[in-house]
Each structure stands twice: as C-alpha cells, then as structure tokens.
Amino acid sequence: MAFSSTAFLSTVRTLPAQVPLLRPISLSTPLTSKLFVCKHPISALRSTGVSSLTNHLNPARLVLKRKASMTGVVTDKGKGDIKVFDSEEDLAVSLAKYIANISDKFAKERGAFTVALSGGSLIKSLRKLVDLPHLSSVDWEKWHVFWVDERVVPKDHPDSNYLLACDGLLSKIPLHPGNVYAINDALSAKGAADDYETCLKHLVQNQTLAVSESGFPKFDLILMGMGPDGHVASLFPGHPLVQENKQWVASIENSPKPPPERITFTFPVINASAHIAVVAAGASKAHPVHVAVGDGQNPDLLPVQLVSPEGELAWFLDKEAASKL
Numbered sequence: 470m471a472f473s474s475t476a477f478l479s480t481v482r483t484l485p486a487q488v489p490l491l492r493p494i495s496l497s498t499p500l501t502s503k504l505f506v507c508k509h510p511i512s513a514l515r516s517t518g519v520s521s522l523t524n525h526l527n528p529a530r531l532v533l534k535r536k537a538s539m540t541g542v543v544t545d546k547g548k549g550d551i552k553v554f555d556s557e558e559d560l561a562v563s564l565a566k567y568i569a570n571i572s573d574k575f576a577k578e579r580g581a582f583t584v585a586l587s588g589g590s591l592i593k594s595l596r597k598l599v600d601l602p603h604l605s606s607v608d609w610e611k612w613h614v615f616w617v618d619e620r621v622v623p624k625d626h627p628d629s630n631y632l633l634a635c636d637g638l639l640s641k642i643p644l645h646p647g648n649v650y651a652i653n654d655a656l657s658a659k660g661a662a663d664d665y666e667t668c669l670k671h672l673v674q675n676q677t678l679a680v681s682e683s684g685f686p687k688f689d690l691i692l693m694g695m696g697p698d699g700h701v702a703s704l705f706p707g708h709p710l711v712q713e714n715k716q717w718v719a720s721i722e723n724s725p726k727p728p729p730e731r732i733t734f735t736f737p738v739i740n741a742s743a744h745i746a747v748v749a750a751g752a753s754k755a756h757p758v759h760v761a762v763g764d765g766q767n768p769d770l771l772p773v774q775l776v777s778p779e780g781e782l783a784w785f786l787d788k789e790a791a792s793k794l
C-alpha cells in the first residue's frame with residue numbers, strides 16, 4: 470500500500486472527530502473514561518510494517534537528516550541541562566533525538582514508554598520525530614500517549630490539544646490506537662478531570678504507568694511547553710491550582726488564557742516524572758526563561774519555576790528564548 474502523509478492528514482480531517490476504542494487495559498472495575506484516537510489508518514500502517522513503510526515515504530523527508538547546531542549546554546544542579554540552539558530547527562532535531570533515546574530506554578527496560586504532551590507551540594517542535602531515522606527506529610507500539618493539560622472542548626475543535634497533536638504528530642506515527650489517552654470531552658471540566666485521574670489510577674494498577682515513592686504516577690517523559698507568562702500545563706501564575714498537592718488531575722473553569730475550561734496535571738504528578746523537557750522557542754519566552762534558569766526577577770513566583778522533577782530536567786531553548794541568559 471502506498472503511503473502519503475498528505476492523504477493521511479486529509480483522512481484525519483474529514484472523518485468524524487471521535488471514535489471510541491477498545492480499552493488498553495483489562496480490569497474488573499470498568500473505567501468511566503472513554504478513550505479516543507485520531508482517525509488514521511493504523512491497521513494499514515501496522516500490516517505494512519514500519520521498516521517497509523519508510524520505502525513509501527515522501528522522498529523530501531529522506532534528505533532531512535541534519536545535525537543540530539547548539540550554542541551551548543549548561544548543567545546546573547536543580548535547574549537541569551540547559552541546551553541552547555542556534556535556531557528552532559536545530560532545537561527540533563535535537564529534541565527528536567532526545568525523545569527517541571528515552572523511548573528506547575523505557576521500551577527495552579519495561580516494555581512501555583509513557584509520554585505526556587503539552588499543547589501549543591511544542592507540537593510543531595516535535596516534527597522531526599516523523600522523519601528518518603526515528604520514524605523507523607522508534608518502537609511506536611510501546612508508546613502510551615497522555616496530555617499534561619487539555620482544553621475541555623470537542624476533539625475536532627481548533628482549541629483542542631488532542632487535535633493539534635493528531636494533526637502534527639499522532640496521525641503520522643504507527644501508535645496502537647488503544648494507547649492514546651484523550652479526555653472525555655462529553656463531561657464537564659470537573660468530570661473530565663476526575664475521569665482522567667481514574668484512568669491514570671487504573672494504569673498505575675496494571676503497571677502501564679510507573680509510580681513514584683510519593684505515590685503519584687511517574688511518567689517516563691513529560692514534554693512541557695511554557696507560556697510567555699511562565700505558565701506550564703494549565704497552571705497559571707497566581708492561580709490557586711499551582712498549590713494543589715492531593716489531586717492528580719485538576720479542573721480549571723477560569724483559565725486566564727482561553728478557552729476557560731481545562732484540565733491539568735498538578736505539580737506533584739509533573740514533578741514525579743522520570744524526565745521532563747521544557748521546550749521554549751521565540752523572544753516571547755525570554756522573560757520566563759530568564760527568571761526560571763537565569764538571574765531574572767519577577768514580582769511573583771512563576772509556575773515554570775516549580776518544575777523540579779524527581780528525575781532529570783532538560784531545557785530546549787532557541788537563541789531568542791535564551792536571549793536574556
């Protein structure tokens with residue numbers, strides 16, 4: 470079967486937005502979560518096989534093998550590895566390699582790789598994952614994909630982080646459909662947050678998700694974007710949810726950034742992670758980067774300053790985002 474990423478994308482866009490899937494876990498207690506996946510012909514991908522699939526790729530992709538040019542890496546205890554790239558293009562090349570390496574480690578070590586995505590500009594920076602060599606070398610079957618935060622809107626709504634990830638990444642890689650954990654957008658924000666937390670609890674119970682010593686789910690990798698105001702996930706400066714330390718997933722009905730209704734991982738879950746990459750590109754991110762990893766000052770604590778994983782923290786910055794360091 471000939472593969473065309475453009476054809477895949479148009480398939481995603483024209484089919485109805487939601488298809489309930491088989492649940493990836495078998496439990497005596499039924500889940501309340503509905504799991505959805507974007508509409509791409511995964512069965513066709515799987516029967517073709519990833520390595521032969523690469524023979525059908527758009528030839529333009531095959532020449533995109535370039536080395537990332539980095540202006541510097543600083544390792545600061547507590548602040549993590551700070552990698553600064555000449556351009557966002559170089560950042561994207563290096564980020565794909567970093568993700569592929571971590572995926573490889575966990576797929577081999579425990580037969581699963583759990584990764585939580587943000588929305589926003591991060592998704593564009595993941596584009597190199599669907600180029601060679603990663604498209605053919607990553608063990609996509611082992612991937613379990615979650616959202617660090619999600620807007621409570623239908624999955625075909627332009628504000629949906631799920632739709633953004635589908636269009637930019639998920640529709641182009643051969644994931645197992647049951648391993649994509651989207652929110653139930655038929656519920657209220659509170660209902661969707663509780664439902665997502667229940668889903669995570671079941672996945673901890675069946676050991677798909679690891680658990681930290683503190684009892685919170687331990688994601689193998691959290692890919693974190695950051696807003697110009699220093700927000701991460703849907704945890705905004707000055708909002709009481711920043712202090713939440715019991716819930717795993719919380720709802721917010723008054724997000725200062727639209728849309729107002731969202732769900733979000735809380736800091737205990739974020740910081741239980743084995744790896745966190747904070748990705749920031751562009752001059753609008755220079756101030757929060759300066760405050761979080763440099764000597765910049767802000768009258769109030771920025772949420773990004775509270776990112777401090779039990780595991781490893783890496784910053785992927787382009788020159789503009791790092792311009793005040």
Ligand SMILES: O=C1O[C@H](COP(=O)(O)O)[C@@H](O)[C@H](O)[C@H]1O
Pocket residue numbers: 586587588589590591618619620630693694695696697700701702703726
């Ligand atoms: O609203 C959100 O914003 C942040 C940052 O987005 P960016 O476009 O400035 O990178 C994002 O990380 C989060 O997931 C999203 O819901």
